[in-house]
Amino acid sequence: MSDFLIDEELLAAIDMGSNSFHLAIARVDHGEVKKVASMSEKVQLAAGLDENKNLTEAAQQRGLACLARFVGRLSAVQPNRLRIVATNALRQAKNGHEFIQKAAEILPKPIEIIAGREEARLIYLGVSHTMENSGRRLVIDIGGGSTELIIGEEFEPIHTESLQMGCVAYTKAFFAEGEINHKSFDKAVFAARKELSTIANTYKNAGWDTVVGSSGTIKACRQITVNMGWSNAQENLTREGLEKLKDKLLKYKHVSEMDFDGLKEDRRAVLPAGIAILYAVFDILDIDKLVYSDGALREGVMYDLLGRFQHEDIRDRSVQALMGRYNADPKQAERVVKTAQHLFEGVAAELKLTSDDSDLLRRAAYLHEIGLAISHGGYHRHGAYLLQHSDIPGFSQIDQNHLSHLVAHHRRKLRQDDKIDVNKVGGHKLMHLCLLLRLAVLVNHSRSDQMLPAIELSVQNAQQWQLSVSGDAKQWPLLVAELHDEQVQFKNWDIELKIHSEQFVD
Known part of the structure; x- marks a missing residue:
C-alpha cells in the first residue's frame, strides 16, 4: 500500500x-x-x-x-x-x-x-466536508434502523449518539400494513421522544448554531415542503413546514393514497415513520429550522480512508487517547512496539503478513497494558474486554475483536481452545500476530532500555520458528528461563519455537 x-x-x-x-x-x-x-x-x-x-x-x-x-x-x-x-x-x-x-x-x-457512535462520527465527517465550516452544528441522520445525532465544530465531533429508531424499524412497529392514523403516528412519536429523552439535556446544554440534516428521510421531507411551498426563502425545512407535512400526512388513510409532490415511490412506505421520528426530534430538541446536506456516511467513509493514506489516521489518535485514559505506561508501550515491529519484519514475507497486519500488531502493542487500570490480576483479560466493548473511533467491530484477541493472549497460558477461537475470528494471521506480541512483551519484561540482547526471529515454515539471542545467554538467565516456558505455550498452538544463542542451542 x-x-x-x-x-x-x-x-x-x-x-x-x-x-x-x-x-x-x-x-x-x-x-x-x-x-x-x-x-x-x-x-x-x-x-x-x-x-x-x-x-x-x-x-x-x-x-x-x-x-x-x-x-x-x-x-x-x-x-x-x-x-x-x-x-x-x-x-x-x-x-x-x-x-x-x-x-x-x-x-x-x-x-x-461499525458501531453506532462510529457511524455517527463518519456521518459528521461526511457532512462537515461538504458544507461551509462556520460555528457549531447539530447533525441529524435518520436511517433505516437507527438515528444518529452529532454536535461538532469544523471537522471534529464533540458529542456522538446513535439511537434505536429508524424509518424501516418504525414502519414495521407502527405502520406495518401501510395504514396511517393518528393513533399509530402518536405512538411512533412517543417512542421516538422516549429515545431522545436520554440525550436531550446534554445536547441542549452543549448548544449549536445551525442544524443540518442528511440522508433519505430528511431529504424527502425537505423536498416535499419545498415543492408544496412550505419551506422558508432559503428552502430550509422549518418547524412550521414540518407541522403542515404532518397534518397533510394524517389526512391519508394508507401510504398508497399519498400524493406529495416530489415523493419518490421507493420512499413511500417508510415516509410516515420518518416524519414521526423527525417530528419528535424537532419537538424534543426545540429545533426551528434545518438545512439539508448531501454529505452522509459514504462521503465520511471516503474522507476517513483518505486520511489513512495521508497519515491522519483517526485509529492512531484513538489508540493514544485510550492509552491516556487508562494511564498506560508510554515508555514500556514504545519498547514493546519497537520489538514487535522488528520481529514482524523478520517473518512477514514467509508468513504472508501485510502492512495492515503490521498496523494491527503495532496498535495492540501500544494497548496491551490498558487493563492494568482495572486490576493487575488478569489485566490482559480486562484490557481485552475494554477493547471489545468500548466505542473506539475509526475501528470496526471486527477490528476491535482482533485487537481484543491480541491483548487477551499476550501473556499466560495458551490453550488449544484459544487457538480455535483465534483462528475462527482472524485465521492463521491473527494467531501469528498473537505469538509475535507475546515474544515482544516477554523480551521487554525488564521494563528497561538497558541490558537487552539483540534478537532475530525467523521461520522455516508456519509451524517452525527460531529465535536467535545474541551474546552470552548467561547474562539474561530470567529471559532464557521465560523463553523456555514460552516454548511450551507455542507448542500448545502447534508451533515449535527453537531458541539459539552462543551459549545455548535448542
Whole structure:
C-alpha cells in the first residue's frame, strides 16, 4: 500500500444501510473527494429481520444481489482504496455472520460492521466536508434502523449518539400494513421522544448554531415542503413546514393514497415513520429550522480512508487517547512496539503478513497494558474486554475483536481452545500476530532500555520458528528461563519455537 494518494486516484465506499445500500466512487482532487459515480438501491435489510433478530433468506438475497451489481462498477478501484461498512441492521442481526460469509465470495474487501457512535462520527465527517465550516452544528441522520445525532465544530465531533429508531424499524412497529392514523403516528412519536429523552439535556446544554440534516428521510421531507411551498426563502425545512407535512400526512388513510409532490415511490412506505421520528426530534430538541446536506456516511467513509493514506489516521489518535485514559505506561508501550515491529519484519514475507497486519500488531502493542487500570490480576483479560466493548473511533467491530484477541493472549497460558477461537475470528494471521506480541512483551519484561540482547526471529515454515539471542545467554538467565516456558505455550498452538544463542542451542 502506498503512503499517500496522488490527485486523480479513485476512492470508493459502500454503505450498507438498514434501508438502502449506497455505492460512491470519487477522485481525489487536491485533497478533496470529488464524487464521479454513485448507485443506490432500496434493499431494506432491516425489514428482513424476523422476530428472533435473524435476517431472512429473502433479505440476504436482496442484499447479495445488490452487492454483486455494485461490484460490477468497481473494476477501476483498487481494493485498498475501498471500504465497505454496514450499520444497524447487521449490528442487530444474530445471523449476520452468515450474510458476511456469503458476501465475502462477492466482494473484494471484507465488510466492516461499525458501531453506532462510529457511524455517527463518519456521518459528521461526511457532512462537515461538504458544507461551509462556520460555528457549531447539530447533525441529524435518520436511517433505516437507527438515528444518529452529532454536535461538532469544523471537522471534529464533540458529542456522538446513535439511537434505536429508524424509518424501516418504525414502519414495521407502527405502520406495518401501510395504514396511517393518528393513533399509530402518536405512538411512533412517543417512542421516538422516549429515545431522545436520554440525550436531550446534554445536547441542549452543549448548544449549536445551525442544524443540518442528511440522508433519505430528511431529504424527502425537505423536498416535499419545498415543492408544496412550505419551506422558508432559503428552502430550509422549518418547524412550521414540518407541522403542515404532518397534518397533510394524517389526512391519508394508507401510504398508497399519498400524493406529495416530489415523493419518490421507493420512499413511500417508510415516509410516515420518518416524519414521526423527525417530528419528535424537532419537538424534543426545540429545533426551528434545518438545512439539508448531501454529505452522509459514504462521503465520511471516503474522507476517513483518505486520511489513512495521508497519515491522519483517526485509529492512531484513538489508540493514544485510550492509552491516556487508562494511564498506560508510554515508555514500556514504545519498547514493546519497537520489538514487535522488528520481529514482524523478520517473518512477514514467509508468513504472508501485510502492512495492515503490521498496523494491527503495532496498535495492540501500544494497548496491551490498558487493563492494568482495572486490576493487575488478569489485566490482559480486562484490557481485552475494554477493547471489545468500548466505542473506539475509526475501528470496526471486527477490528476491535482482533485487537481484543491480541491483548487477551499476550501473556499466560495458551490453550488449544484459544487457538480455535483465534483462528475462527482472524485465521492463521491473527494467531501469528498473537505469538509475535507475546515474544515482544516477554523480551521487554525488564521494563528497561538497558541490558537487552539483540534478537532475530525467523521461520522455516508456519509451524517452525527460531529465535536467535545474541551474546552470552548467561547474562539474561530470567529471559532464557521465560523463553523456555514460552516454548511450551507455542507448542500448545502447534508451533515449535527453537531458541539459539552462543551459549545455548535448542
